[in-house]
Every structure is written in C-alpha cells, then in structure tokens.
Amino acid sequence: MMPAKRNKPIKLLPKTPTGIPGLDEITAGGLPKGRTSLVTGGAGSGKTLFSMEFLVNGATEYDEPGVFMAFEESAEELAQNVASLGFDLKKLIKQKKLIIDAVRIERSEIEETGAYDLEGLFIRLGHAIDSIGAKRVVLDTIEVLFGALPNQAILRAELQRLFRWLKNKGVSAIVTGERGHDTMTRFGLEEYVADCVIVLDHRMTEQVSTRRLRIVKYRGSLHGTNEYPFLIGRDGISVLPITSLALEHKANTGRVSSGVKELDNMLAGKGFYRGSSILVSGTSGAGKTSLAASFVDAACRRGERCLYFPFEESQSQILRNMRSIGVSLAPHVKKGLLQFHATRPTLYGLEMHLVTMYDLIQEHKPQVVVMDPITDFFTIGTKTEVKAAITRIVDFLKASEITGLFTSIMSEEEAADQSVVGVSSLIDAWISLRNLEINGERHRGLFILKSRGMPHSSQVRSFHLTGSGIAIGALDLAGRRASVNSA
Amino acid sequence: MAKSPSGASSKRTEKNYELRLYVAGQTPKSLAAFANLKKICEEHLAGQYHIEVIDLLKHPQLASGDQILAIPTLVRKLPEPIRKIIGDLSNTERVLVGLNLREQ
Numbered sequence: 137m138m139p140a141k142r143n144k145p146i147k148l149l150p151k152t153p154t155g156i157p158g159l160d161e162i163t164a165g166g167l168p169k170g171r172t173s174l175v176t177g178g179a180g181s182g183k184t185l186f187s188m189e190f191l192v193n194g195a196t197e198y199d200e201p202g203v204f205m206a207f208e209e210s211a212e213e214l215a216q217n218v219a220s221l222g223f224d225l226k227k228l229i230k231q232k233k234l235i236i237d238a239v240r241i242e243r244s245e246i247e248e249t250g251a252y253d254l255e256g257l258f259i260r261l262g263h264a265i266d267s268i269g270a271k272r273v274v275l276d277t278i279e280v281l282f283g284a285l286p287n288q289a290i291l292r293a294e295l296q297r298l299f300r301w302l303k304n305k306g307v308s309a310i311v312t313g314e315r316g317h318d319t320m321t322r323f324g325l326e327e328y329v330a331d332c333v334i335v336l337d338h339r340m341t342e343q344v345s346t347r348r349l350r351i352v353k354y355r356g357s358l359h360g361t362n363e364y365p366f367l368i369g370r371d372g373i374s375v376l377p378i379t380s381l382a383l384e385h386k387a388n389t390g391r392v393s394s395g396v397k398e399l400d401n402m403l404a405g406k407g408f409y410r411g412s413s414i415l416v417s418g419t420s421g422a423g424k425t426s427l428a429a430s431f432v433d434a435a436c437r438r439g440e441r442c443l444y445f446p447f448e449e450s451q452s453q454i455l456r457n458m459r460s461i462g463v464s465l466a467p468h469v470k471k472g473l474l475q476f477h478a479t480r481p482t483l484y485g486l487e488m489h490l491v492t493m494y495d496l497i498q499e500h501k502p503q504v505v506v507m508d509p510i511t512d513f514f515t516i517g518t519k520t521e522v523k524a525a526i527t528r529i530v531d532f533l534k535a536s537e538i539t540g541l542f543t544s545i546m547s548e549e550e551a552a553d554q555s556v557v558g559v560s561s562l563i564d565a566w567i568s569l570r571n572l573e574i575n576g577e578r579h580r581g582l583f584i585l586k587s588r589g590m591p592h593s594s595q596v597r598s599f600h601l602t603g604s605g606i607a608i609g610a611l612d613l614a615g616r617r618a619s620v621n622s623a
Numbered sequence: 624m625a626k627s628p629s630g631a632s633s634k635r636t637e638k639n640y641e642l643r644l645y646v647a648g649q650t651p652k653s654l655a656a657f658a659n660l661k662k663i664c665e666e667h668l669a670g671q672y673h674i675e676v677i678d679l680l681k682h683p684q685l686a687s688g689d690q691i692l693a694i695p696t697l698v699r700k701l702p703e704p705i706r707k708i709i710g711d712l713s714n715t716e717r718v719l720v721g722l723n724l725r726e727q
Binding site for chain 2: 239247248249250252254255256262263
C-alpha cells in the first residue's frame with residue numbers, strides 16, 4: 137500500500153474509513169490510517185460505542201479485523217451493550233474478525249515492589265493483533281491504569297512507548313479518555329496522541345439532551361471544525377449533517393389513502409404512494425391541518441403509527457379543532473399509534489430540530505410523519521439552510537419508507553408563484569389549497585399540482601370542512617353552493 | 624524452569640503456596656525477580672511452595688488468564704484469594720505483605 141517515499145509529490149495523509157455515517161464526510165475520509173486517534177468525552181458521551189462501531193464497521197465493511205482492549209467492561213457486558221444496535225460481537229469473534237480482551241485490574245490485590253514495565257500489556261495486545269491480522273485497535277479506556285498502578289512515572293514512560301509501538305505496528309487505533317475538569321483528558325493522554333483528537337459531548341440544551349462531536353485536531357488534514365450533533369440510533373452512531381443525496385431509496389408501489397375518498401379518486405383512485413413525500417400548501421386557514429389530520433386518521437385506522445410535528449399548535453388544540461370537523465384523533469393517541477411532538481421552531485436551532493426529529497422517528501418507528509408547517513423553519517435559518525435540512529428529512533423518510541406529509545403556508549401572491557417553497561422538486565405529490573373568489577363568493581378550492589408516477593385529476597375542486605370531515609366536490613361556477621358528496 | 628524444592632520439613636501446617644512468576648524473556652528485572660523470590664521463599668516458606676515461571680514471550684496467550692499487564696508479576700494462586708505483586712521483588716518486606724506472610 138505504501139508508495140515509495142522518494143521522488144513523489146507530497147502524499148495526502150492516508151485515511152481509514154470509520155463507516156460512521158456523516159463522520160467520514162466531515163473528516164474527508166475517516167481517521168488517520170496507521171495512527172492513533174484520541175476520542176475523549178465525559179461519562180456516557182458515547183466513547184465506547186464510537187470505538188466499537190469503528191471496529192465492527194472495519195470488520196464487516198472494510199475487511200479490517202480489530203482488537204478491542206476493554207479496561208472498564210467485560211467482554212460479556214460489551215456484547216450486551218451493543219447488541220441493541222445490531223452488532224453481533226460473538227459472531228465476529230467466531231469469524232476471527234474481532235478480539236475482545238477485557239483487562240481487569242484490582243488495585244486492592246496488587247502490591248508493588250521494585251522496578252517493572254508493562255511488557256505484559258504489549259505482549260497481550262501484540263498477540264491479539266497478530267492472531268487475527270488486526271488492522272484496527274481500540275484501548276477503552278487506558279486511563280484506568282492510572283488508578284490501578286501506583287507508579288505514575290513508569291506508567292507515563294510505558295504509555296509513550298505504547299503509542300510508539302502502535303504506530304510501528306501500523307494499526308489504526310483509537311484510545312479513549314475521560315474528559316478532565318479543564319483538560320481534554322483527566323490524565324493528559326492528549327500529550328501522547330498528536331494526530332487526531334475527537335471530543336464527544338453530551339449536554340442538556342433547553343431541556344433537550346444533545347450529543348455533539350467536534351474534531352479538535354487532525355494533523356495534516358482538512359476537517360470540519362464545527363460541533364456536529366450526533367445520534368445514537370438503531371444502527372449506531374450517525375453524525376449530522378448526513379450528506380445522503382445518493383438517491384438510492386427504492387420506490388414503493390404500495391398506495392395509501394389520503395383519508396378523503398374524493399381526493400383518493402383524484403389520485404387515480406388509490407391515494408398516495410406509500411413512502412412518498414407529500415406537500416400540502418395553502419394560505420392561512422385553507423384547511424392544511426385538516427387535510428393532514430384526515431390523512432393521519434386514516435393511517436391510524438389501518439393500524440399504522442404516526443408521528444405529528446406541529447410547530448404552531450399544541451396537541452390539545454389540534455385534537456379539539458379536528459373534533460369539530462368530525463376527525464377524532466384522541467383514540468389514536470390513547471392507543472399509542474399517534475404521537476404529537478409540538479415545538480416552536482425558535483426553541484432551538486435547525487440542527488437540533490433535525491436531531492430531535494430523527495431521534496423521535498427512530499424511537500416511535502412511524503409509517504407516517506407529518507410536519508405542520510415546514511415553512512416555519514424559515515424563521516430560524518436561511519433559505520439554503522432550511523432547504524438543506526428539509527432535503528435531509530425527506531431523504532431520511534424515504535430511505536426509511538415512511539410517508540411524509542408536509543404543510544406549507546403561502547400568501548396569496550406566493551400561491552400563484554408555485555415554486556416558492558424551494559423544496560417542491562423534492563416532493564412527489566403536491567396538493568394546493570386556495571381561496572378562490574368566484575362570482576363574488578369565496579370558495580375553498582383544492583387541486584393537485586403534481587403527483588409523480590400516476591395519472592391524476594387536473595381539476596380545481598371545491599373543498600369543504602364539514603362536521604363530518606372533509607368534503608370535496610365539483611366547483612359550482614354558477615355561484616350557488618357547491619354540491620357536496622358525503623365523505 | 625519450574626522449581627519445587629522437596630524434602631524440607633516444615634514448621635508450618637499443610638498450607639501450600641502455589642506461586643506463578645510471569646516474565647518476558649531473560650531480562651535483568653526478570654532474573655532479579657526470580658532470585659529474590661527464591662530467596663524469600665526459602666527463608667519463609669521452605670518446603671511449602673511451588674514456583675512456576677511463565678515466559679510470555681514463549682506463551683503470549685497465557686497473559687490474559689491471570690490478567691497480566693506488568694512484568695514481572697508474581698501471582699499467588701494458592702492459598703486464595705489471589706494476590707499479585709508486581710516488580711522485581713527487591714523489597715522483601717512488601718513481598719511478605721503481598722504474600723500475606725507478614726501478619727503470621
């Protein structure tokens with residue numbers, strides 16, 4: 137792999153991918169190959185999981201076996217802790233792609249007398265590395281030794297030797313460290329690790345817990361310097377932003393009812409595609425939330441799970457208002473099928489909203505997600521930022537085969553200019569609700585601006601909110617009340 | 624390299640000391656540790672001990688079993704509980720404390 141050193145242009149630092157979504161993007165390729173990186177953070181910040189994922193991904197995706205030397209947990213505990221993320225450590229161990237060596241040292245049973253070194257540690261690690269041809273190594277967390285061995289001078293000299301030795305071995309290593317009061321690690325491990333330092337953080341902001349990751353140092357490499365929110369989700373860690381514009385999601389041919397029979401009829405008789413992204417736009421009071429609620433109601437009646445993010449109304453307000461048009465959502469909430477998560481967009485930043493929504497989606501595992509209205513995000517970010525965020529949500533929902541319904545508030549002028557949302561190109565089906573004035577009478581009108589992959593009605597229909605739900609009918613141009621089909 | 628002096632009649636009871644000394648090659652520290660251990664055992668445990676020397680350079684897989692990190696490490700396997708003494712065993716007093724021989 138290593139090219140000849142002489143007569144070559146300067147080589148970029150070789151990197152080894154972590155396989156952690158988002159991280160490889162902000163580090164431009166992963167951790168420094170053949171070097172040691174330091175991952176530090178407070179208790180519960182995700183250090184162990186981070187490093188385990190580095191090894192598991194190495195073993196399963198990059199054909200790089202790994203050794204995990206655990207100073208704090210037993211092999212059994214480690215396997216249990218990561219099993220919920222789908223990491224099958226026992227299988228990897230059996231396949232000789234992973235070795236877990238749990239180091240247990242009891243200060244109370246050790247007596248120190250005279251000179252010693254840590255050759256035993258080197259031999260153990262060396263033996264593990266050699267026996268499976270490991271390319272990746274994790275030491276989690278070697279700082280435990282400071283509590284276990286009284287002689288700090290010997291320990292520091294040996295740690296220095298250890299990091300040199302790891303480099304000579306050519307393994308890509310992660311050592312973890314516990315964050316100190318005003319130092320990066322409690323025992324100053326950062327002195328020994330010069331190449332790459334990543335800080336993980338778990339804090340409460342506005343009563344919401346956020347995990348953040350920051351690359352403090354990456355010698356010889358460009359890297360993102362922001363604090364990036366990250367999640368510990370179903371499949372491990374993912375760092376935002378996820379630049380997932382790969383468009384790889386498979387198209388679903390299943391259909392779901394919009395909850396309004398006449399609207400289904402307008403959509404080739406069967407409603408929306410499952411897993412598609414639906415936009416309902418309209419002026420204030422046009423009936424967007426009512427349409428969203430009908431859709432949710434229909435989904436819950438089918439036994440599907442829904443997650444509703446209102447940004448302007450509270451849960452009880454929505455329940456009350458929808459009851460007035462005969463859409464009863466409370467039973468679905470009681471059954472646990474429907475969950476509301478109401479927040480003001482200004483409560484926290486765009487990234488935080490994304491993280492929270494991702495988290496809730498992972499947790500609730502819905503088939504339908506509603507965001508009402510997405511246009512509120514424009515109060516907390518620039519158009520570009522908001523568009524990027526919405527793109528990520530849409531991508532994420534599609535990849536998870538979740539049907540997403542977004543509402544969008546438009547002024548009358550904007551409603552005429554149909555591209556204003558800026559995200560319309562991402563949307564599969566777009567329903568427009570408008571107030572129309574015809575012969576001196578105000579009508580609510582509904583029409584389908586687009587619906588990808590199906591023949592659909594191109595008519596403007598009348599749209600009524602009745603005591604028993606939404607009614608859509610022919611627009612009566614004669615000025616009389618539009619005829620209403622029963623819902 | 625296992626040694627087990629025999630024959631010496633003992634003042635103590637049947638108590639048997641099973642000792643394991645972990646080394647990594649014939650380093651000065653390892654040799655010193657073995658010599659010191661031998662001397663202490665002869666003086667205090669004549670006839671009741673068994674020393675097994677394990678060279679981790681030859682048997683690296685044995686390091687994890689007794690949770691060895693430091694070299695040299697003396698492990699008192701018996702009598703229980705297990706005790707560990709790390710270093711070249713140059714401080715006789717502390718070795719005796721470590722082996723729990725001091726109080727007796």
